[in-house]
Amino acid sequence: MSKTNLTRRGVLKSGAVAGAGVALPTIFTASSAAAYTNEPTGGTVTLGFNVPQTGPYADEGADELRAYELAVEHLNGGGDGGMMNTFSSKALKGNGILGKKVEYVTGDTQTKSDAARASAKSMIEKDGAIMITGGSSSGVAVAVQGLCQEAGVIFMAGLTHSNDTTGKDKKANGFRHFFNGYMSAAALAPVLKNLYGTDRKAYHLTADYTWGWTQQESIAAATEAMGWETVNNVLTPLAATDFSSYIAPVLNSGADVLVLNHYGGNMVNSLTNAVQFGLRNKQVNGKNFEIVVPLFSRLMARGAGENIKGIVGSTNWHWSLQDEGSKAFVKSFGTKYGFPPSQAAHTCYVQTLLYADACERAGSFNPCAVGEALEGFEFDGMGNGPTLYRADDHQCFKDVLVVKGKENPTSEFDLLEVVEVTPAAQVTYAPDHPMFAGGSLGTCNPGA
Amino acid sequence: MDAIILQILNGLDKGSAYALIALGLTLIFGTLGVVNFAHGALFMIGAFCAVFVQRVLTLSVETVDPTKTDFLGNPLKVKTPYVENWFGHDFGSAIIDWSVPLSVLFCIPVMVLIGFVMERGLIKHFYKREHADQILVTFGLAIVLQEVIKAFYGANPIQTPAPEMLSGVATLAGGIVYPVWRIVYFCFAALIIGGVFAFLQFTTFGMVVRAGMADRETVGLLGINIDRRFTIMFGMAAAVAGLAGVMYGPINAPNYHMGMDFLVLSFVVVVVGGMGSLPGAVAAGFLLGILESFASTTWATTTIPGINQIIIYLVAIIILLTRPRGLLGKKGVME
Amino acid sequence: MFGLNKKDSALLLAVAVLTMLAPFILNPFPTDSGLAQFNAGYPDLMQRFVIFGIFAIGFNILFGLTGYLSFGHAAFLGVGSYSAVWMFKLLSMNIIPAIILSVIIAGLFALVIGYVSLRRSGIYFSILTLAFAQMSFALAYSVLTPITNGETGLQLSLDDPRILDGASTTGSLPVTSLFGLEMREAVDMAVGPWSFTFSVGYYVCAVFMILAFYLAIRIFRSPFGMMLRAIKSNQQRVSYTGLNPRPYTLAAFVISGMYAGLAGGLLASMDPLAGAERMQWTASGEVVLMTILGGVGTLIGPVLGAGLIKYFENIFSKINDNVLHGWFSFLPDGIEDFIVTIIHPFVGKGWHLTLGIIFMLVVTFLPGGLVEGGQRIARMFRGKKKTGGADAAKTEAAE
DSSP: OOOSSOOHHHHHHHHHHHHHHHHGGGTSOGGGTOSSTTOOOSSEEEEEEEEOOSSTTHHHHHHHHHHHHHHHHHHTTOTTOGGGGTOSOOOOOSSSBTTBEEEEEEEEOTTOHHHHHHHHHHHHHTSOOSEEEEOSSHHHHHHHHHHHHHHTOEEEEOSOOOGGGGTTTOOTTEEEOSOOHHHHHHHHHHHHHHHHOSOOEEEEEEESSHHHHHHHHHHHHHHHHTTOEEEEEEEEOTTOOOOHHHHHHHHTSOOSEEEEEOOHHHHHHHHHHHHHTTGGGOEETTEEOEEEEEEOOHHHHHHHGGGGBTOEEEESOOTTOOSHHHHHHHHHHHHHHSSOOOHHHHHHHHHHHHHHHHHHHHTSOOHHHHHHHHTTEEEOOSSSSSEEEOTTTOBEEOOEEEEEEOSSOSSTTOOEEEEEEEOHHHHOOOTTOGGGTTOOOOOOOOOO | OHHHHHHHHHHHHHHHHHHHHHHHHHHHHHHHOOOOTTHHHHHHHHHHHHHHHHHHHTOEEEEEEEEEEOTTSSEEEEEEEHHHHHHOHHHHHHHHHTHHHHHHHHHHHHHHHHHHHHHHHTGGGGTTSOHHHHHHHHHHHHHHHHHHHHHHHOSSOOOOOOOGGGSSEEEOTTSOEEEHHHHHHHHHHHHHHHHHHHHHHHSHHHHHHHHHHHOHHHHHHTTOOHHHHHHHHHHHHHHHHHHHHHHHTTTSOOOTTHHHHHHHHHHHHHHHHOTTOHHHHHHHHHHHHHHHHHHTSHHHHHHSTTHHHHHHHHHHHHHHHHSTTTTTOOTTSOO | OTTOOHHHHHHHHHHHHHHHTHHHHTOOSOTTSGGGGGOOOSHHHHHHHHHHHHHHHHHHHHHHHHOOOOSOTHHHHHHHHHHHHHHHHHTOSBHHHHHHHHHHHHHHHHHHHHHHHTTSOHHHHHHHHHHHHHHHHHHHHTTTHHHHOTTTOEEOOTTOOOTTTOOOOSSSOOOOEETTEETTOEEEEEETTEEEEEEHHHHHHHHHHHHHHHHHHHHHHSHHHHHHHHHHHOHHHHHHTTOOHHHHHHHHHHHHHHHHHHHHHHHHHHSOEEOGGGGSHHHHHHHHHHHHHHOTTOSSHHHHHHHHHHHHHHTGGGOOHHHHHHHTTTSOHHHHHHHHHHHGGGSGGGHHHHHHHHHHHHHHHOTTHHHHHHHHHHHHHHHHHHHGGGGHHHHHHHO
């Protein structure tokens, strides 16, 4: 039968050797050597910056990466120190983290949960990253957060706005500084009431996936509580590029407010289409027709051009804020790169500093110690006023900005004006709020 | 009733874009027998012609305005476009306002040139190769083209607004309100489609090309240089895709991956229409556009949840199973 | 050996040896050197190499043998992943039942889609499969969220029943295992400045891939494979001889769907999360590209293609300016910046560009894919022995 000189015995033997090879790892696992995953042993510590570098959010990812590089520079004592000077905690000394020089690796999430996990895994397995941070969508944030929990490293979420990230999908190793759908709604509702009154009929267009649903739910609940009526909620496919067939029915629906629960390219296109159909100049029920975009991003607002003028939304942070922290950050970012940072850049920068500070205060890189230092941590001077990292769900509670598209921008960056700074107390909710129920943090996992 | 007419209008609009891209794809497939996965990229480049023209027209002189400050507290640099300096404020800003229609003029030679270069430089070598190889090479080209655009213009969408005059809404008979530019786009598409058909039908050149589509070898034996004509056809197909892209800009802001978004859809359109059939491509484009619009209505999505997500593919499956060669396809093409 | 002829045995053996030694082969550079960036020998990427290898091998059984170009194969991979994760959630963290179920479900799914799609051929078939896959993706992302968990992807949670495993008490998620042998276990071996990682998960996948590869060889060499090739070269003639080609093509379609299901199941076993993007047309397109890039209809080609694409996705995308400056820091400042500026567009966020260029170069100059490239180089070396120095220059030019 066999035409080669390989005998059955020989194959069996090599099989046995291979089998023994496979069995080996159980004996020699790394678990005995280190106290936790990727414990830094040399003079450096590696952070993993996992941001979208290709795909529709690449520009946002690029801005996040700039912020990370700036944060690393500041942590290592370079530059002007940025927010480290205004941060209420003074644990950071500009000599790296716990005396170790900060190094970093970067990866591409492609805004796909699979690719993001692959990229994060390579940072953990190959590069020895002790913390993963970044991302520009909730799907990715939840997926990577889950991975970090299993691998035993800390995840500091980037831009993720879904209630689920610190709601039903919260994890002990994951922390979010960015705000969420509920907070947007709680901040927007009073402003909308002042601007447009209590007798309004709202028509929702919602991106047909988890983030869109949680935001729509939040906004509908908050606006209904102040007397608005939700006429209709239409789900739009993520892949949709032309929203005309969703906008056209709004014209005759009797609604006088259009809420666009879209982000990124979806938001740019649906807003553009809505303006095209003359919704902004329309009169319904004797009132001016209004458009609301609950989650604004300046980068995307730029893509929407003229169309955002006068449109109300909420944002995590804006460079025009005049507190010391924001000014310091805008100054060092603007000096280095020549333009002001976006909210994505801000949250990523702050997350990095918060992580480093927690390590300093804990005196260790052990994820459990770091997590403990972050839980219930109160700080100030990071651009959002006094902030609390709540222990129950690892969500930051801070002021939320309600913004409006500026009518007369003075420059290409000056697109939004802050209408109101909603204080943290007004957007705080109970940890067991029904919109956030269903998950549990579990216990912190230090890995190996 | 109004709602139905509105959705038909929306469908015609979407259909215009589908039909124009599918028309170009079919021209290339029908004449050259090449499956061009870079066709979506040509559409995208067309749209970025408008962005380019807009950027050129708004090239500005910077003057420092000491009364205002920028975000770092330095004196603000105010930009004034050169065209406003040269032609006066009013005429200059009018030129900028009309940048999209102006870029149509710019787009045609650029796209024809890109078409020629693509055909002579790359596609030519793939006439005799398998469709799989053509797909791989044109897909690679599409990636390269869109990455180059991304390197220059970033990943975010860039607005190319319609002229002020054409950007409002029009009130049609029966009190239906519809955006002017979308009507313009439909008319423009109809014009181009009509032009292409007339060109193929009534000129000697078109006649030869049609003969070549039917039987390339025989036409070659008659001593006609069919290759050169096919190159010109490729340039024309590229120009059609490019024009579809330029005029699409004001409807949705161009971004670097818009080509890929349209690519799959336009292939579905071509196949539903019937490979190699120009009227089929156009008919299928409008048909799918209208069906997609109707599937997006609340009535449709409440009857069948998620129908708006899948309608195009569902229709494609049904048509291909009931009419094996698509709506107007001929027997034996690419089976 | 195992009913294979000499050449095939050698090929199988070579593949087996290469996969077994992959942790060494893929980590050729010392850990501290600048070139360590190019090391691919870490568990996740090695697992991806072999899993996508399986996917591409299966795809090639359909495309390479019958010529039917499916543009919706990722749907089967996605379905396989979802089934596997559901098994982890409901039954047990053991990967065997999960993989069995994912292969079965993917097979059934392929049977239904194949039965309908194979009524047409050529590009009409491609579009039908594409349509089915895109529908699966769109629905999984939105309407089917209760089953698929939509955007986030289906993942494990603490309160899953897991009937066979009993309730978890540790407060952390259980990990996938093969009868208690955890997939994420790994051992590091340091040899001088080098470091090699041996992961259980990788070797499990590798064994599956060798089996899959062996099965593919058998199918290629079997009368069934002959029949498929006959269909590819002239379907009409096959019909005229009184044979109905449909059952054969359908069988090939289902087999390749099951390969995709196996790949999906293994992906979920290594990392228990199933995202809807796995089913998107770009993912289907990726496996087509892998196969063509490697060499359609060849045994080893698809595996090479899969490796190359995954390597780019995971290694090139991680090279940033910081790394580039690190490499070229020995050069004078001006030249360093210049070189970094030149390379910058092709790495990091520009990895797509490099991949696109490689597609074009390979298909233009190596019509048979990487396999042909390998053959040409081999031929040159052989030629060099015979004719001596004259060909040495040519060999260099090829490199």
